[in-house]
Structures are given as C-alpha cells and as structure tokens.
Amino acid sequence: MIRDYIKKFKRKKFYHDIIESLIRALEAKDIYTKGHSDRVAKMAEDMCKELGIRGRTKETIHIAAHLHDIGKIGVPDEILNKPGKLTDNEWEKIKLHPTIGHDILGNSKELKQISKIVLHHHERWDGGGYPMGIKEKEIPVGSRIIAICDSIDAITSKRSYKNAMSWECCRTEIEKNLSIMFDPTFGKAALKLIPTWSQELKYPKNQCEYKYEIIKN
Numbered sequence: 001m002i003r004d005y006i007k008k009f010k011r012k013k014f015y016h017d018i019i020e021s022l023i024r025a026l027e028a029k030d031i032y033t034k035g036h037s038d039r040v041a042k043m044a045e046d047m048c049k050e051l052g053i054r055g056r057t058k059e060t061i062h063i064a065a066h067l068h069d070i071g072k073i074g075v076p077d078e079i080l081n082k083p084g085k086l087t088d089n090e091w092e093k094i095k096l097h098p099t100i101g102h103d104i105l106g107n108s109k110e111l112k113q114i115s116k117i118v119l120h121h122h123e124r125w126d127g128g129g130y131p132m133g134i135k136e137k138e139i140p141v142g143s144r145i146i147a148i149c150d151s152i153d154a155i156t157s158k159r160s161y162k163n164a165m166s167w168e169c170c171r172t173e174i175e176k177n178l179s180i181m182f183d184p185t186f187g188k189a190a191l192k193l194i195p196t197w198s199q200e201l202k203y204p205k206n207q208c209e210y211k212y213e214i215i216k217n
C-alpha cells in the first residue's frame with residue numbers, strides 16, 4: 001500500500017520535473033520570461049485552492065499553467081527578445097504561440113485537456129481575445145484562471161518592452177478589467193490573493209521600477 005503510494009508520488013514528481021525542464025528550455029530562449037511560467041503556475045494553483053477546485057482538475061490547470069507559453073518555442077528569437085515596440089507583423093507572429101503550443105501538446109491523448117487550456121489562455125471574457133475570440137464561460141476554466149495569473153505576472157515583471165509595475169497598480173488594472181478581460185468571479189479571487197503573492201513570488205534581481213505601457217502578453 002505505502003509502496004504503491006510512494007511509486008505514484010515519484011511518478012507524479014517525475015512528470016512534473018519533465019515539464020519544468022521543458023519550460024527551462026523555453027526560458028533559455030526568451031530571456032525576459034525567466035521564472036514567468038513558475039510564477040503563473042504557483043498563482044494558478046493558489047487560485048484553484050481559493051476557488052475550491054481540487055484533485056485532478058487542479059493538477060491539470062497547474063500543469064497547463066507551467067506549459068501555457070510553450071508555443072513561444074516556435075516564435076523567432078529576434079521577435080521574442082526585441083527591445084521596444086513590435087511591428088504589426090511581428091505581433092501577429094507572437095499571437096500564434098497559443099496555437100503552436102496546442103499543436104505541440106495536442107499530439108498526445110493524455111495532454112488533450114492541457115492543450116485546450118493552453119490554446120485559449122489569451123481569450124478575453126468579452127470575446128476580444130485570441131486565437132478564437134470565444135467569450136465568458138465558453139472559455140475553459142483553466143484558461144480563464146491562467147489569463148489572470150499571466151497578466152498579473154506581465155504587469156509586475158520587467159519585459160523587453162516595459163518595466164515592472166507596483167502591486168498597487170496591478171490591483172487597479174485587474175479591478176478595471178473585471179468582466180472585460182477577466183472572469184469577474186475569478187478576478188475577485190485573484191485580488192484577495194495579491195497580498196500573499198506580493199510577499200511570496202520571486203522575481204529576477206534586475207527588476208526595474210514602475211513604468212507602464214501596454215501589456216502585450
């Protein structure tokens with residue numbers, strides 16, 4: 001009995017380790033997103049707990065959060081690491097990453113659910129997102145959770161096109177976008193967690209102070 005439990009635990013840990021290694025490969029290519037997937041995965045897990053999402057569903061969302069930007073592997077380095085503003089054409093290439101990620105993961109039957117969450121992580125509550133422009137509860141629960149965590153990390157991190165913003169500005173941005181970009185119920189759960197995240201999340205040392213432009217993530 002205990003041996004079975006240990007075996008199952010080790011298998012789960014092994015699976016998790018492989019996923020983290022895959023993401024390290026992506027982060028070696030995209031210097032500005034170092035630690036991004038880990039922070040989004042931690043926030044998504046905390047949000048699941050806050051929303052009472054447990055068991056396999058929580059695990060699926062957590063893994064999808066680790067993998068959400070895996071499709072950036074298919075975007076040229078010079079676009080990913082470009083300092084300053086992207087051209088419309090470059091921006092269109094970045095916007096392919098959810099579909100590329102979905103195609104990378106969709107080959108495996110076991111990863112089907114995860115690939116669906118990845119495909120929709122840039123949809124918006126009002127239908128103005130991509131790639132499908134679906135809205136509200138048409139968007140998978142996991143994608144709605146990741147969309148919020150992803151934006152929070154984009155706001156509070158330094159990127160090639162912007163500096164980091166304070167947690168107070170982040171709170172204002174999330175509040176302003178409830179029922180626009182974000183599921184209002186999930187967004188309110190995230191607002192409750194901001195004090196914890198502001199203490200617990202780890203960012204690279206070279207983070208700069210606040211200067212907000214546009215979140216293009």
Ligand SMILES: [Fe+2]
Pocket residue numbers: 068069097121122217
């Ligand atoms: Fe993304």
Ligand SMILES: [Fe+2]
Pocket residue numbers: 036068069150217
């Ligand atoms: Fe992301």
